[in-house]
Structure formats: structure tokens, C-alpha cells
Amino acid sequence: MNKRNVVIGVLIALLFLSLGFYSGKSFVQIKTRIEYKTLPPLTDTIFNLKPYRSALPDIIFYPLVYTIIDSVTSEPKIDTQSILKDFITINDYSTILFDSDTLGKLTVNSTIQYNALQAMSYLYEPVQKNVVNYKVNHYTPFVSIHINTLGFTSANVGLFNRNIGFSLNYATNIQRHGLGFGLHLKLN
Numbered sequence: 001m002n003k004r005n006v007v008i009g010v011l012i013a014l015l016f017l018s019l020g021f022y023s024g025k026s027f028v029q030i031k032t033r034i035e036y037k038t039l040p041p042l043t044d045t046i047f048n049l050k051p052y053r054s055a056l057p058d059i060i061f062y063p064l065v066y067t068i069i070d071s072v073t074s075e076p077k078i079d080t081q082s083i084l085k086d087f088i089t090i091n092d093y094s095t096i097l098f099d100s101d102t103l104g105k106l107t108v109n110s111t112i113q114y115n116a117l118q119a120m121s122y123l124y125e126p127v128q129k130n131v132v133n134y135k136v137n138h139y140t141p142f143v144s145i146h147i148n149t150l151g152f153t154s155a156n157v158g159l160f161n162r163n164i165g166f167s168l169n170y171a172t173n174i175q176r177h178g179l180g181f182g183l184h185l186k187l188n
Contacts, residue, residue: 005174009145009153016143016155029138035130036101045121087115102129138162146171160186 063083064076090113097106104126111119140160147153151173158167165184171177 005153009147012155013145016145016157019143019157029136030133031136033132033134035132037128037130038104039126039128042124042126043122045119047119049117049120051116089113090118101127103127140165142167156182158182158184160184162186 063079065079065082066076067074090111092109092111094107094109097108099105104124106125107123109121109123110117138161142156142158142160142165144156144158145154146156152171153173154169154171156167156169158165163186165186167182167184169180169182171180
């Protein structure tokens with residue numbers, strides 16, 4: 001082979017390589033998938049809370065007790081026992097402030113005794129949003145160049161659809177040339 005044939009072969013190879021690259025980019029489809037990953041929960045408890053405001057209401061409701069003796073109702077009296085019982089009783093409250101697929105879940109627990117907030121705890125279970133971009137290749141173009149010891153130079157252009165491919169082959173040794181077709185199987 002002379003220099004001219006080598007230069008032409010290299011130029012054809014570069015042409016096929018660039019065609020394969022740009023056609024390969026056009027067959028790639030980028031898809032987006034959004035995943036929500038649950039992160040480790042955050043929790044804490046706060047003790048000895050002091051009110052930032054205290055006020056008496058305008059209308060005060062006292063629990064009243066009526067005594068019935070011989071089917072005669074006496075004057076109502078303030079039920080001191082129920083007031084003291086309510087004052088001593090431990091009341092636990094639990095509230096879910098929000099439960100969202102995108103933000104997570106926030107639960108607030110509180111304990112009230114002696115008409116005061118004794119403890120407050122929270123449990124936050126955060127969720128992290130992950131956007132995943134991935135490529136889907138249904139068609140994969142390929143280009144190849146062959147040189148053998150018999151003086152033949154050939155160029156292949158083909159297309160794989162998943163694991164099966166078809167190709168077009170052009171072979172020449174300057175005096176003879178021809179076209180060929182091929183069927184390929186990708187093993188991966």
C-alpha cells in the first residue's frame with residue numbers, strides 16, 4: 001500500500017468514527033427517575049419549659065357538684081376533688097404535624113401535669129429527594145476498520161438493537177472492491 005491509500009483509509013476511518021459518534025448520541029434517550037430515601041430519624045426531649053405568657057380567661061368554668069338529699073337538690077358547690085385530680089393527672093399528647101412523601105414525618109409529643117408543660121419531645125423522620133438521570137440505549141451504532149495482510153482495507157458500519165446487530169461492509173485493495181452485509185450477536 002502506498003501513502004495515498006493509507007491517508008485515504010485514515011480519513012475514511014475518521015469520517016466513520018465521527019458519524020458513529022454523532023449518530024450514537026442521537027439514539028441515546030435520557031430518562032429521569034425521582035427516588036425518596038428515608039434518612040435516620042432526629043429526636044430530642046425538652047424539659048423544664050416555662051410559659052412565655054400566662055393569663056386568666058374572662059369566663060372561668062369551675063366544675064360544680066350538686067348534692068341530692070331526699071330528692072332535694074342543694075346549692076351547687078365547686079368540686080375541689082375533681083380540680084385537684086385534674087391538676088395531678090399526667091396528660092400525654094401526641095400530634096403528627098405533617099406526614100409527607102417529600103418532606104418526611106414530624107411527630108410532637110408533650111406531657112402536661114400540675115397545669116404546666118413538663119416535657120416536650122419530637123421525632124423527625126426526614127426524606128431526601130434524589131433525582132437519578134440514566135441513559136436508555138435501544139440502538140447502538142458501531143463503526144470498525146480492518147486491514148489485513150492480503151492488502152485489503154475494509155470499513156464496517158452497523159447498528160445493534162439490544163443484542164443483535166446488522167452491518168454493511170465495504171472492502172477494497174484498490175484493484176478490487178465490494179460490499180458485504182453482516183449479522184452480529186453481542187455477548188455480554
